[in-house]
Amino acid sequence: MSNLIQLNAANGVAEIVQDAWTRVIPPAAGEESVRKQAGKVVLFKLTGEQTYTPEQVANTTIPASGKILVPLTVWQARKAELQTRMQAGEVGIVLATHETAEALKAEFNDLNSLPIIAIYVERFADGRIFTLGNWLRTRYGYTNELRAIGDVLRDQLFFHKRAGFNSFLIRADRSAQDAIASLNDFSQPYQGAVNDVPVWRRMNRA
Amino acid sequence: MYKYDKIDQQIVNERVAQYRDQTRRYLGGELTDEEFRPLRLQNGLYIQRHAPMLRIAVPYGLMSSTQLRKLGEIAKRYDRGYGHFSTRQNLQLNWPKLEDVPEILAALATVEMHAIQTSGNCIRNITTDQFAGIAPDEIIDPRAIAEIMRQWSTFHPEFALLPRKFKIAVSGTTQDRAIVQAHDIGLEFYKDAQNQMAIKVWVGGGLGRTPILGTVIREHLEWQHALSYCEAVIRVYNIHGRRDNAYKARIKILVKALGIEEFRRQVDEEWTHLKEGALTITQAELDRVAQYFEPMPYETLPAHDASFDTAVASNPAFAAWAKRCVHGHRVPGYRAVTISLKPHGKAPGDITSEQMQVVADLADAYSFGELRSSHEQNLILADVKLSDLFAVWEKARAADLATPNIGLLTDIICCPGGDFCSLANAKSIPIAEAIQMQFDNLDYLYEIGDIELNISGCMNACGHHHVGHIGILGVDKDGSEWYQVTVGGKQGNDASIGSAIGPSFSAEEMPGVVQRLIEVYLQQRSDEERFIDTVRRIGVAPFKAHVYAEQKEGASAS
Ligand code: SF4
Numbered sequence: 088m089s090n091l092i093q094l095n096a097a098n099g100v101a102e103i104v105q106d107a108w109t110r111v112i113p114p115a116a117g118e119e120s121v122r123k124q125a126g127k128v129v130l131f132k133l134t135g136e137q138t139y140t141p142e143q144v145a146n147t148t149i150p151a152s153g154k155i156l157v158p159l160t161v162w163q164a165r166k167a168e169l170q171t172r173m174q175a176g177e178v179g180i181v182l183a184t185h186e187t188a189e190a191l192k193a194e195f196n197d198l199n200s201l202p203i204i205a206i207y208v209e210r211f212a213d214g215r216i217f218t219l220g221n222w223l224r225t226r227y228g229y230t231n232e233l234r235a236i237g238d239v240l241r242d243q244l245f246f247h248k249r250a251g252f253n254s255f256l257i258r259a260d261r262s263a264q265d266a267i268a269s270l271n272d273f274s275q276p277y278q279g280a281v282n283d284v285p286v287w288r289r290m291n292r293a
Numbered sequence: 294m295y296k297y298d299k300i301d302q303q304i305v306n307e308r309v310a311q312y313r314d315q316t317r318r319y320l321g322g323e324l325t326d327e328e329f330r331p332l333r334l335q336n337g338l339y340i341q342r343h344a345p346m347l348r349i350a351v352p353y354g355l356m357s358s359t360q361l362r363k364l365g366e367i368a369k370r371y372d373r374g375y376g377h378f379s380t381r382q383n384l385q386l387n388w389p390k391l392e393d394v395p396e397i398l399a400a401l402a403t404v405e406m407h408a409i410q411t412s413g414n415c416i417r418n419i420t421t422d423q424f425a426g427i428a429p430d431e432i433i434d435p436r437a438i439a440e441i442m443r444q445w446s447t448f449h450p451e452f453a454l455l456p457r458k459f460k461i462a463v464s465g466t467t468q469d470r471a472i473v474q475a476h477d478i479g480l481e482f483y484k485d486a487q488n489q490m491a492i493k494v495w496v497g498g499g500l501g502r503t504p505i506l507g508t509v510i511r512e513h514l515e516w517q518h519a520l521s522y523c524e525a526v527i528r529v530y531n532i533h534g535r536r537d538n539a540y541k542a543r544i545k546i547l548v549k550a551l552g553i554e555e556f557r558r559q560v561d562e563e564w565t566h567l568k569e570g571a572l573t574i575t576q577a578e579l580d581r582v583a584q585y586f587e588p589m590p591y592e593t594l595p596a597h598d599a600s601f602d603t604a605v606a607s608n609p610a611f612a613a614w615a616k617r618c619v620h621g622h623r624v625p626g627y628r629a630v631t632i633s634l635k636p637h638g639k640a641p642g643d644i645t646s647e648q649m650q651v652v653a654d655l656a657d658a659y660s661f662g663e664l665r666s667s668h669e670q671n672l673i674l675a676d677v678k679l680s681d682l683f684a685v686w687e688k689a690r691a692a693d694l695a696t697p698n699i700g701l702l703t704d705i706i707c708c709p710g711g712d713f714c715s716l717a718n719a720k721s722i723p724i725a726e727a728i729q730m731q732f733d734n735l736d737y738l739y740e741i742g743d744i745e746l747n748i749s750g751c752m753n754a755c756g757h758h759h760v761g762h763i764g765i766l767g768v769d770k771d772g773s774e775w776y777q778v779t780v781g782g783k784q785g786n787d788a789s790i791g792s793a794i795g796p797s798f799s800a801e802e803m804p805g806v807v808q809r810l811i812e813v814y815l816q817q818r819s820d821e822e823r824f825i826d827t828v829r830r831i832g833v834a835p836f837k838a839h840v841y842a843e844q845k846e847g848a849s850a851s
Contacts, residue, residue, distance in 0.1 A: 124538035131536035187532075212331055212414070214454030218531050221451055226566060242315065242324075242332055249450035272311045275300050277444040284571040285445070287578040292298055 090263040092244075092270075093232075093254040101267050106256070108179060108203065110156045110236070113139045113147040131213055132185035156181050156205050156236075159191060166194075179203035181236070184215040188222045198223065203232040206252075211238040217250040224251035224281040241266035245273065251281035294355050294663055295440045295585040297405040304447065305402040308409060312336050313395035320392065331454065335415055337383075337408035338394055342715045347386045347394060348411040349401060353421040353439045353463070354382035354666045358653035361664060363404040365649030371397050376649070378634060378642040380706055380757055381460070382420050382666045383411055387713050409447055414455045416446035416527070420462045422470040423667035424629055426586060427675050429621045433465035433482040433490055437583035438519055441574060445520050452527050456534030457542035459527065460499070472668070472784045474498045474506040475760060477544045478523060482516075490516045496526060496556070497548030500754035504790045505545045508553045510560065516579070518564075521572040525564035529556070589661045589676050594626025598679035613735060614686050614697040626679050630660075632672040632689055633696040633704070637729035640722045641707040642670030651692040659685050668757075669706055671699065701738045702746055702811070703729045706757060710750030710767060711774065717750035719767025719774035724748055724803050731804035741811055744824040745784070760784045762825045763810060764791045765803065776803055780810065780836055781828045794837045809840045 091106045116139075122129040132138075137160075139147075144164045149155065155172070156179045162169065172178050179202055182191050195201060204223060208216045216235060223229040234254040235247045244255055248270055257263040279285045286292065297305075312332075319329040333339075337348035349364065356364075364384055368376045371393050372386045379385055389397060401407055411418055419439050426434045442461065446452070452459070464471035465482035473479025479495035492514040498507025514522055526544075533551075535541040548556045605612045620629040632652055635641050644652075652672055656664045659681045660674035667673055677685055689695040698704050705728065708714065710721025725748055732738055747761030751768075758764030764779035775797035782791030798806050811824075813836050818827045828836070 122537075125540050127539070129537045133535070133537050134532050211328070212454050213536065214414075214452065214456075215532055215536075217451040217453065218528055240328060242328070243453070245448075246450040246453045269311075273304060273307050273448065275303060276450070277300075277304065277447050278449055279571045280450050285578075286300055287575070287581070288571055290300075292300060293577075293581055 088263075090257045090259060090261075091254060092257065092263050092267055094248070096253075101270050103263050103267070108154045108156045108205075109150055110181065110205075111147060111149055111158065111161060113143040113158065113161060116140055116143055130210055132183075132209075134185050134187065134215065136185050138183050138186060153177065154179070154202075156203065158183070158207075159186055159194070163194065173200075176202050179205060179232075181205045181207050182219065183207045184209070184213045184219065188219055188227065191223075192227055198227050198229040199231055201229075201231060203234060204229065205234040205236045205256075208235065208237040208239065211240050211243055217246055220247070220250035220252050221281055241269040244269045245271075249276065249280035249283065294357060295352075295436075295582065301405070301444075302402075305405070305407045305409075308336075308407060309395065309398045309402050312398060316392065316395050331413055333391075333394075334413035335410055335453075336394070336398070337411035338391070339412060340391075340715070341387070341713055342711075343713070344388045345391050345394070346709075346713060347389045347397065347408060348379065349384045349386070349406060349408050350411045350418045351382050351384060351406075351666050352443050353419055353425070353436055354423055354668075355425075355436070356664055356666065357404075358656040358662045358664065360404045360406055361649050361653040361656070363400065363406070365646040365653070367397055367400055368649070369646040374647075375643055375645045377640070377709060378644065378666045378670045378672070380668050380670060380708070380755055381418055382423075382668055383418055384666070385709070387709070412458070414457050414459075416449060416452055416455075416459045416461065419443055419446070420460070420471060420476075420668060422464050422466055423665045423669075423673045424470065424620065424675065425465065425665075426588070427622050427624070427627075427629055428466050428470075429623050430467045431465055431623070432467065432484055434586055435463040435465040435480070435482050436586045437579060438480075438482070438516060438574075439463050440582050440585070441578065442519065442523070445572075451524075452531060455527070455531055456536045457539065457544075459530075459544070461523070467786075469784075469786045469788075472757070472760065472788065474788045475500055475504075475757070475784070476507065478526060479507050480519065485513060492516060492519060494522065494526075497545040497553075499543050499545045500757055500759045501543065502540055502752045502754075503543075503545065504754065504759040505549065506788055506790065507545075508548065510553065510557050517574050518568060518572075520574060521567040521570060522560075522564055524572060525560045525567055528563055529559045533559075588624075591624045591627060591676070592678070594624075594678065596625040598626065601679045601682055604683045610697075611683060611686055613739075614690075614695055615682060617697040617699045617701065618695065619682060622676070624676075628677050628679060628682060630674040630677050630682070630685055630689075631667070631699045632664075632674065632694045633699055634671050634694070635698055635704050635729070636693050636696045637698075637703055637733045638726050639729075640709075640712075641705050641725050644672070648692050648694060651688065651694065655685055655688060669699075669704065671704070697735065698738060700743050700745075702732050702741055702744050702807075703738060705729065705746050705748060706761065707748040708750050708755035710748070710756075714750055714755075716753060717767060718752075718769035719750055719776065720800070721748040721750040721756060721765075721767055724765060724767075724776065724800060727800070727804045728807050731808060741815070742823060746807070747782070757784070758782070759790045760788060761791065762828065763807060768797055770797070774800060776800065778806060778810075778840075780833055781825070783825050792833050794833055795841055806840055810836050813839045 779791030
């Protein structure tokens with residue numbers, strides 16, 4: 088069963104749908120040394136840090152056909168070979184939470200030429216995903232599918248939705264069916280969000 | 294004070310339901326410890342040494358008598374019959390059961406209270422001056438904007454998982470009492486040249502492991518932009534804060550690393566996109582919220598009251614209390630009263646369920662049914678008539694709530710420390726109690742005069758030790774508990790971070806160390822000089838010399 092939740096474009100209702108996209112995942116880096124800071128293992132990459140080594144990018148296997156979700160780093164290095172598929176609408180881009188919206192924008196003059204952008208959150212506690220979603224929607228005017236992938240869990244879904252995401256690939260070991268309920272945890276949130284204004288502009292509270 | 298409408302009530306009700314389900318899933322094994330952790334923290338629930346600790350939000354320290362009564366009931370029913378007021382104006386329960394928390398939240402929701410975002414890596418409870426709205430030196434009552442910010446920050450979808458906790462303080466007085474310089478964002482309200490409400494914005498202050506006072510990022514911000522500007526600041530922080538290292542993840546480290554100029558440039562750039570948008574606070578919304586903070590229906594009273602004057606003249610104990618626990622009020626014939634939660638020999642900030650009922654009754658009878666908590670961990674009745682002070686004193690005294698020590702050495706600010714907190718290096722409450730007993734002589738306390746002593750059980754600095762005139766910090770040395778002493782810290786407009794005087798001391802030595810610091814002060818002070826003034830004039834060296842001189846003769850500390 089699919090673990091992909093999508094908000095219906097017409098009525099906003101969440102439904103579980105088949106995933107048409109295949110993620111392109113680079114091979115693991117050779118011997119990845121465990122990084123530590125102040126005695127603790129570093130769990131989050133800093134914004135702007137390298138995602139994949141040139142070697143990993145070069146060794147990435149890209150399926151020969153079908154719709155593919157390609158990491159930004161892979162796209163940057165290998166766009167020549169993906170050009171026609173991009174034009175056919177078969178390529179989407181994966182941006183990691185430590186990558187920047189500017190870097191993505193630098194690649195695509197019109198972000199809406201992309202049928203889908205997925206933001207990969209390695210750990211659910213990384214709240215950069217919300218700002219990235221917000222930026223893509225409000226700053227860069229991106230209107231196509233925006234998908235949260237990675238460590239995507241139901242207790243953050245309400246925030247993902249308000250940050251502009253309209254599809255959510257729930258982590259494989261969790262039930263998307265259960266998670267759907269959390270998209271409606273709150274009926275009248277206080278503050279504005281992507282596509283929403285603060286409650287005092289939404290309704291008369293006097 | 295602010296009253297919930299349907300929207301507010303619905304949000305806390307939905308929160309109770311949400312958290313009930315999260316707890317159910319955790320207990321049922323559907324959520325791992327790691328996944329549940331930020332969820333429970335954002336609901337104020339810590340897993341502590343002996344039991345969980347639940348931190349209940351008291352937004353900007355304002356409560357009704359009904360709310361305090363309910364807190365008393367909850368403490369009795371779900372805890373051991375007492376609570377603890379923290380340095381961030383919240384109430385902490387030390388012994389609740391994890392599985393009872395949904396019920397506690399449901400009970401809180403019946404009195405318009407909650408525990409939302411009292412912990413975790415999100416925007417925390419916004420704090421302010423405990424005398425907001427009534428202080429004679431107040432220029433602007435910051436509470437309406439504080440409430441607007443509370444709502445904006447509650448379940449903010451973009452700032453739900455920041456690199457680290459984020460604390461905002463607001464203040465609208467000439468004498469800062471909200472330590473705005475020690476917060477991630479400090480908003481100082483003032484009237485600008487056009488007589489409009491404006492904000493001076495401080496950023497990047499914070500105590501903890503790396504104590505830094507904030508820097509002014511913007512001298513003049515129109516109040517309409519309070520939300521959009523904060524949003525720009527926090528957005529830059531959310532993206533660029535040091536998520537790789539929890540000890541460097543506060544905004545102060547980012548501001549320091551970039552430098553204030555560059556940080557300001559990034560914020561301003563972000564802000565240009567937000568500035569005139571939907572976040573702009575409208576006059577209508579300000580008015581809607583401000584109506585809840587209108588002045589109380591005061592009586593017209595003379596500035597003096599004969600019965601009060603007589604009682605002061607004839608009753609030295611009352612006079613002592615009136616001197617220390619009664620504060621000026623902008624309305625003639627009224628005073629603010631501090632209910633001391635610092636009786637000598639008890640944990641600072643602790644209050645029993647019975648005492649909560651007493652204070653709630655006092656608030657109903659004498660102070661329009663409202664009260665406040667202070668970051669000094671006391672309670673305030675903000676609007677008491679001069680002629681009622683004696684009655685308030687008698688009733689408070691009968692409940693051990695009238696120790697006349699406010700602003701004195703035994704009005705110690707103290708975190709829960711090693712008795713409760715699992716992060717602690719050392720106990721803090723027994724140190725506070727021992728110092729209180731050492732100085733359990735009111736005449737001597739008055740002789741010493743105004744002084745602030747702060748104790749934290751570890752470098753997280755919940756007891757704000759860096760800004761105490763005397764600061765005590767619990768440190769761990771080879772598994773045993775030691776205490777490092779700083780002098781010269783100060784809160785307020787001329788805030789400063791204290792300097793360490795030297796090697797640390799054992800718990801037994803601490804009352805004596807404080808004693809010797811006081812001796813130096815009493816010997817060196819001139820005229821009306823307060824302890825902090827003397828330290829600033831003569832420096833730390835004489836204090837250090839006297840403290841360690843005696844030590845050389847006796848047993849030596851490491
Ligand atoms: S200062 Fe340390 S010991 Fe004290 S409450 Fe905070 S974390 Fe716990």
